[in-house]
Amino acid sequence: MLRDVGFTVPRGSVTGLLGPSGCGKTTLLRSITGVQVVAGGTVEVLGLPAGHRDLRSRVGYATQHPAVYADLTVTECLRYFATVLGAPASDVDRVLADVDLADRARNLVGSLSGGERGRAGLAVALLGRPELLVLDEPTVGLDPVLREDLWSLFHRLAAAGTTLLVSSHVMDEAARCDRLLLMRDGAILVDDTPDGLRAATGETDLERAFLRVIREAA
Amino acid sequence: MNPATTAATARRVLTQLRHDPRTVAMLLLVPALLMTLLRFVFDDARAFSAIAPALLGVFPFVIMFLIASVTTLRERTTATLERLMTMPLARLDLILGYALAFGLLAVLQVGVATGVSLLWLGLDVAGSVWTLLLIAVLDALLGMALGLFVSAFATSEFQAIQFMPLFVLPQFLLCGLLQPRAEMAWPLEWLSTVMPLSYAVDALTLVTRSAEFSGTLVRDLVVVAGCVVVALALGAGTLRRRTA
Numbered sequence: 001m002l003r004d005v006g007f008t009v010p011r012g013s014v015t016g017l018l019g020p021s022g023c024g025k026t027t028l029l030r031s032i033t034g035v036q037v038v039a040g041g042t043v044e045v046l047g048l049p050a051g052h053r054d055l056r057s058r059v060g061y062a063t064q065h066p067a068v069y070a071d072l073t074v075t076e077c078l079r080y081f082a083t084v085l086g087a088p089a090s091d092v093d094r095v096l097a098d099v100d101l102a103d104r105a106r107n108l109v110g111s112l113s114g115g116e117r118g119r120a121g122l123a124v125a126l127l128g129r130p131e132l133l134v135l136d137e138p139t140v141g142l143d144p145v146l147r148e149d150l151w152s153l154f155h156r157l158a159a160a161g162t163t164l165l166v167s168s169h170v171m172d173e174a175a176r177c178d179r180l181l182l183m184r185d186g187a188i189l190v191d192d193t194p195d196g197l198r199a200a201t202g203e204t205d206l207e208r209a210f211l212r213v214i215r216e217a218a
Numbered sequence: 219m220n221p222a223t224t225a226a227t228a229r230r231v232l233t234q235l236r237h238d239p240r241t242v243a244m245l246l247l248v249p250a251l252l253m254t255l256l257r258f259v260f261d262d263a264r265a266f267s268a269i270a271p272a273l274l275g276v277f278p279f280v281i282m283f284l285i286a287s288v289t290t291l292r293e294r295t296t297a298t299l300e301r302l303m304t305m306p307l308a309r310l311d312l313i314l315g316y317a318l319a320f321g322l323l324a325v326l327q328v329g330v331a332t333g334v335s336l337l338w339l340g341l342d343v344a345g346s347v348w349t350l351l352l353i354a355v356l357d358a359l360l361g362m363a364l365g366l367f368v369s370a371f372a373t374s375e376f377q378a379i380q381f382m383p384l385f386v387l388p389q390f391l392l393c394g395l396l397q398p399r400a401e402m403a404w405p406l407e408w409l410s411t412v413m414p415l416s417y418a419v420d421a422l423t424l425v426t427r428s429a430e431f432s433g434t435l436v437r438d439l440v441v442v443a444g445c446v447v448v449a450l451a452l453g454a455g456t457l458r459r460r461t462a
Contacts, residue, residue, distance in 0.1 A: 034304065034460065035300050035460055035461060036461070036462075037461065037462045038460075051459065051460065056304060056305050056307075057305070057306050059304065061304050063297050063300065063301065065296075065297060067296060067297035067298045067300060067301040069230070069234060069298060070296070071234045071237045071238060072230070072237065073237075076230070076233055080226055080227075080229075080230040081301075081305070083223065083226035084227075084302065084305050084307045085305055085306065086306065108237060
């Protein structure tokens with residue numbers, strides 16, 4: 001599935017993992033969170049092998065399909081995950097405010113819209129202030145205002161020292177990242193900053209820059 | 219292992235059920251309704267008393283098997299299990315949390331069915347009613363543990379439900395309720411000897427017939443409790459941190 005993938009993500013930054021659907025983004029993120037059976041190679045996270053017991057409270061993971069209990073209210077769901085993580089109870093209100101879901105706190109997760117449910121899943125990943133946040137397509141299906149709010153949140157978290165690895169298949173989100181990883185067919189084609197990529201390809205538009213890289217690789 | 223996580227898991231499972239009052243109502247009332255139906259089918263208190271105790275164990279066994287397998291399958295397919303596996307949660311905490319929540323539900327379910335049978339349907343129990351309750355709750359836990367275990371082998375809810383006739387009905391047919399086990403052909407009798415429900419039904423029959431807390435009764439209880447522990451351990455073994 002993945003071939004010759006090698007990269008490091010600098011701490012306290014937002015790294016974007018971009019590529020079309022089915023290129024292996026989720027497999028890569030699952031390998032980092034330690035839930036993927038890895039056939040070969042090593043994945044090291046925060047100085048420990050991926051999936052290490054000590055990483056379980058230091059890495060936050062939001063799956064593409066929000067892993068939240070549909071038959072609980074948003075608060076009940078967050079409270080449960082907070083207890084499992086050993087996070088303080090006050091964390092529930094904090095993460096609800098972070099993802100702008102406080103007004104839906106008493107609603108059943110199953111009654112939320114797709115975008116709201118995604119944000120509930122993201123809120124779970126924020127519990128306990130993890131050092132590394134692995135977010136699989138967190139902005140899919142969100143309106144532009146909310147998308148903007150979430151990207152500001154990501155940068156606030158990074159400024160406070162959190163490392164974020166965010167996947168997306170929307171190229172216009174690339175410009176918001178500190179570093180970019182472009183994936184295609186299970187391989188990483190680009191590992192650079194947005195400016196570095198622009199300089200290397202001579203394109204100002206990142207989408208065009210990506211196209212150039214892909215054509216040159218073919 | 220962490221008791222706070224176990225308790226939080228049990229509370230979470232019960233909260234999920236609380237948001238589904240129709241399921242709770244059915245869980246608590248259906249066995250009692252079936253006992254009432256059975257009483258009128260026999261139309262005779264003695265015939266009813268002969269078979270009713272065994273069914274007080276069989277109904278919760280079947281129902282808990284279904285509920286547990288569907289609940290766990292849902293946890294697997296909606297990726298909440300995967301999320302929990304990335305968190306500092308011991309697999310035993312999850313399993314014990316489930317056992318606690320469903321065990322509590324089983325106590326209520328069996329309590330209602332037994333209460334109705336004793337008070338209104340003329341069930342006559344020679345032994346201790348508490349022993350009867352204990353065996354029935356163990357049966358429910360056994361059903362839960364088996365359901366949890368087999369859900370690992372189902373990829374859809376249709377499959378999970380089909381496991382009920384596959385794992386539960388043979389035990390029901392061979393447990394001695396329809397035909398005394400000693401009168402079965404030897405392969406069937408041998409099969410019934412390795413099936414936990416046979417011991418549960420044997421224990422329930424003993425408790426109804428005699429006030430004595432016999433060695434056979436103790437053996438039956440130990441076998442059923444042992445099977446619960448083994449099935450829970452097998453269930454914990456099917457929860458994988460890493461999947462393909």
